[in-house]
Amino acid sequence: MTPLAEKWLAKVRKCALALPDTSERPSHGAPSFFVKKTKNFLNFTENHHGDGRLAIWAAATLDAQQLLVNAEPDHFFVPAYVGHLGWVGVRLDRGLAWTKVKAIIEQAWRVRMSPSP
Numbered sequence: 001m002t003p004l005a006e007k008w009l010a011k012v013r014k015c016a017l018a019l020p021d022t023s024e025r026p027s028h029g030a031p032s033f034f035v036k037k038t039k040n041f042l043n044f045t046e047n048h049h050g051d052g053r054l055a056i057w058a059a060a061t062l063d064a065q066q067l068l069v070n071a072e073p074d075h076f077f078v079p080a081y082v083g084h085l086g087w088v089g090v091r092l093d094r095g096l097a098w099t100k101v102k103a104i105i106e107q108a109w110r111v112r113m114s115p116s117p
Helices: 003-017 062-071 098-113
Strands: 022-027 030-035 039-046 054-058 088-091
Touching: 003 022, 003 030, 003 039, 003 054, 003 098, 022 039, 030 098, 039 098, 054 098, 062 088, 088 098
Parallel strands: none
Antiparallel strands: 022 030, 030 039, 039 054, 054 088
């Protein structure tokens, strides 16, 4: 892991694990964060399958995903595998303010804490 990735992972980890009833464990080779040990709400990725991105994949609604990706495509993207579920990819290597990243992490936790319809 690059020094930049290690720095970002430490910040992401601190934020995610500060939320109630969360835990961390590897999933598909990446640091991943869970609510109540079973509901994945956040993944940390570095160059996932050679995509060149340092990013998080965060649980979101399809509406929120579309809004973010359309408004700021340099910072947000639709991630592989979970994008069709509304998850949003957040570039950590493009200067996005930590306050925005933190808000997205917290919202991802809230999305997964909500009861499924």
